[in-house]
Amino acid sequence: MADTLLEVNIEEAGYDGNHSTIEQVEFAVKSGQLTGLIGPNGAGKSTTIKAIMGLLTEVKGTISFTKAGNHYAYIPEQPVYYETLTLWEHLSLASAVYGVDETVLEREGNALLERFRMTEVKHHLPDGFSKGMRQKMMLMIGFLIRPDIYIVDEPFVGLDPRATRDFLALLEEERRRGAGVLMCTHVLDTAERICDDFVLLSNGRIVVSGELGDIRRAASLPEGTLFDCFNALT
Known part of the structure; x- marks a missing residue:
């Protein structure tokens, strides 16, 4: 059970x-x-x-x-992000807050970027993303912290x-x-x-x-x- x-x-x-x-x-x-x-x-x-x-x-x-x-990880309907942080910096910040090891961040973070086809915008600011891309960022942060x-x-x-x-x-x-x-x-x-x-x-x-x-x-x-x-x- x-x-x-x-x-x-x-x-x-x-x-x-x-x-x-x-x-x-x-x-x-x-x-x-x-x-x-x-x-x-x-x-x-x-x-x-x-x-x-x-x-x-x-x-x-x-x-x-x-x-x-x-x-828990909360994934909101409306993406919440920092305008001055890149996609990868958002993942890095989440990993630091939740105590994710640096090697795990590199491995799992890059795997998530590839899976959601966001590798090319890894170092871009989310202000330039579509809503769908921002939602993907929220999902990646949630899955990263397991x-x-x-x-x-x-x-x-x-x-x-x-x-x-x-x-x-x-x-x-x-x-x-x-x-x-x-x-x-x-x-x-x-x-x-x-x-x-x-x-x-x-x-x-x-x-x-x-x-x-x-x-x-x-x-x-x-x-x-x-x-x-x-x-x-x-």
Whole structure:
């Protein structure tokens, strides 16, 4: 049985003390498994992620990284970068922060550059990159530090099909290593194909969670796609 890496038990959370954005949000992320966090706009997905990352002051409940030394990589929907640092300098900075050995940086960093076809812009500033290239940079930083848990927000936005394939292949390699993944996405056909289980949020609460069969039973759609079930339940 897979080890639990993250336990989320949020009674309520929000951006001020007078109004809760999410309530009764409970789920776990396990080793080697990919959990899809899905829901319509305004459902509370971003608030949930911020609560997990400790970015909200108004959180009632517990969020537990249950493995000793547990650390995560957050890959945001909107790339965040330093305008004065090159792509390689971003990788070097991340490796320094997370204690990645210099030889590992050289080996793994260059392998990631080659895999995402970014070697030619290794020493370029990200201001000149397309959104897809910046997203690739975020993915490379995440994969470089090899965390216990990946928290990924809308990873497919801006990625071309080839980069999407590379991302999913690397994610599968990391899952085989034992990493857990919490992925927030609107791309439901891909989520149905790659996720082990789902947490469906609507209006700040969990509508249903579990494997696809659980989602189908909740939606009364025994053969329904995740998209069909999503529409029926939200």
